[in-house]
Amino acid sequence: MPAASARRLAAVKATPAIDKRDAILRAAIKVFARHGYFQSQVADVARVAGVAAGTVYLYFRSKDDLLVSIFERTMKDAIDEGRAALADVADPVDRLRRIARLHLDRLGRDRDLAVVMQVELRQSIKFMERCSSTHLQDYLNIIRRTISDGQAAGAFRNDVSPNAAAKVLFGALDEMATNWMLSRRKYALAGDADVVVDLIIGGLGR
Amino acid sequence: MPAASARRLAAVKATPAIDKRDAILRAAIKVFARHGYFQSQVADVARVAGVAAGTVYLYFRSKDDLLVSIFERTMKDAIDEGRAALADVADPVDRLRRIARLHLDRLGRDRDLAVVMQVELRQSIKFMERCSSTHLQDYLNIIRRTISDGQAAGAFRNDVSPNAAAKVLFGALDEMATNWMLSRRKYALAGDADVVVDLIIGGLGR
DNA sequence: CCGGCGACTGAATGACCATTCATTCATTGC
DNA sequence: GCAATGAATGAATGGTCATTCAGTCGCCGG
Numbered sequence: 001m002p003a004a005s006a007r008r009l010a011a012v013k014a015t016p017a018i019d020k021r022d023a024i025l026r027a028a029i030k031v032f033a034r035h036g037y038f039q040s041q042v043a044d045v046a047r048v049a050g051v052a053a054g055t056v057y058l059y060f061r062s063k064d065d066l067l068v069s070i071f072e073r074t075m076k077d078a079i080d081e082g083r084a085a086l087a088d089v090a091d092p093v094d095r096l097r098r099i100a101r102l103h104l105d106r107l108g109r110d111r112d113l114a115v116v117m118q119v120e121l122r123q124s125i126k127f128m129e130r131c132s133s134t135h136l137q138d139y140l141n142i143i144r145r146t147i148s149d150g151q152a153a154g155a156f157r158n159d160v161s162p163n164a165a166a167k168v169l170f171g172a173l174d175e176m177a178t179n180w181m182l183s184r185r186k187y188a189l190a191g192d193a194d195v196v197v198d199l200i201i202g203g204l205g206r
Numbered sequence: 207m208p209a210a211s212a213r214r215l216a217a218v219k220a221t222p223a224i225d226k227r228d229a230i231l232r233a234a235i236k237v238f239a240r241h242g243y244f245q246s247q248v249a250d251v252a253r254v255a256g257v258a259a260g261t262v263y264l265y266f267r268s269k270d271d272l273l274v275s276i277f278e279r280t281m282k283d284a285i286d287e288g289r290a291a292l293a294d295v296a297d298p299v300d301r302l303r304r305i306a307r308l309h310l311d312r313l314g315r316d317r318d319l320a321v322v323m324q325v326e327l328r329q330s331i332k333f334m335e336r337c338s339s340t341h342l343q344d345y346l347n348i349i350r351r352t353i354s355d356g357q358a359a360g361a362f363r364n365d366v367s368p369n370a371a372a373k374v375l376f377g378a379l380d381e382m383a384t385n386w387m388l389s390r391r392k393y394a395l396a397g398d399a400d401v402v403v404d405l406i407i408g409g410l411g412r
Numbered sequence: 413c414c415g416g417c418g419a420c421t422g423a424a425t426g427a428c429c430a431t432t433c434a435t436t437c438a439t440t441g442c
Numbered sequence: 443g444c445a446a447t448g449a450a451t452g453a454a455t456g457g458t459c460a461t462t463c464a465g466t467c468g469c470c471g472g
Contacts, residue, residue, distance in 0.1 A: 036329065124243070199366055203406065269431090
């Protein structure tokens, strides 16, 4: 087979394949968010994606793999986007603001994704251990690093552990996201970003 | 039947019954923490509690009810203990410290309980909505109230929403607990309480 | 056209487990 | 002793899916 033909064939086939994988993943986010992971049936995900049940297994190893794939894709995007966004910002406070806004923007834009990330992924201890050990650590490391850089630059207090401060910031953002997701009232989640960063920078004391 | 006899009968029967209910609940915490809620079988809980599978249904309506009961008992204890501990402390900063220490003490004392509270309870959106709407709101209200009292007393900045600050504090404590629970290293979770409160009061900026 | 390739289908399979309930057992009052 | 009571048992039931795989279909090179 000539190389050109092979390339064309690959292009023609690859695109629908990626589309289909993506459609299944998006369907899974919607279905898992609405019914919960364990209450969802693979057949439901397939129906929403417009394919047959068996087709899901051509793209994913198992039902678990669907959940893991949602997490991994989202975290990969978040980390890449985070690194890129920090590249051209020098002021340490602005850098934290960027991180917070991106974090809440991403979840605030898609409530189903927020539900999956804030609730469904925290299924069981084994699952969380698996998730935390990789991408989540990388994500926390970005925050930690931003804080210690800020200390080195003299913008932040030196007598605070960057690790503790990173966890406090992450925990605060996580709680804002969870609250927003559970709340009936519609408000812009991203608006909480500056509130959180201002409070953590300025402190609650006078 | 004479009243005295009825009372004695009730006392004799009530105690083992409560013990048994308690044994099942404690077994459920252990089993759910080790295997995850959906991977756990009611028969396992029964075995660990030293009763037969059917007996569980004499004390709880369903498997779900076991999880809800763990949450409700823990939150009730936390709220009662919290209210009592705040009664004799006047200084607003000390009050927040008290809340933080109690929160992390409770979870740090019992890793299995921490796993159930931090992971297993966040099973599905419907379950979380149910939990958040009652006890968790009460708990957040205690923190909110403590902060607004502190503002009124002039100890805290007035230009911060007590609601936002309460969520930030709660989120930070929650993250500390989750991190500790997932961490292999053994350290005293309660030690994080002062770190978190100091950071939130003092702020990260210089 | 044809042969064959591979993506796709969806009905069938095989586990799995929450819940039930007929039965057993221990205790009590008489 | 002897019913009566009701707590406790655990085997059986019934339903629910995740996963598989034998077969279908459409497309492509020749």
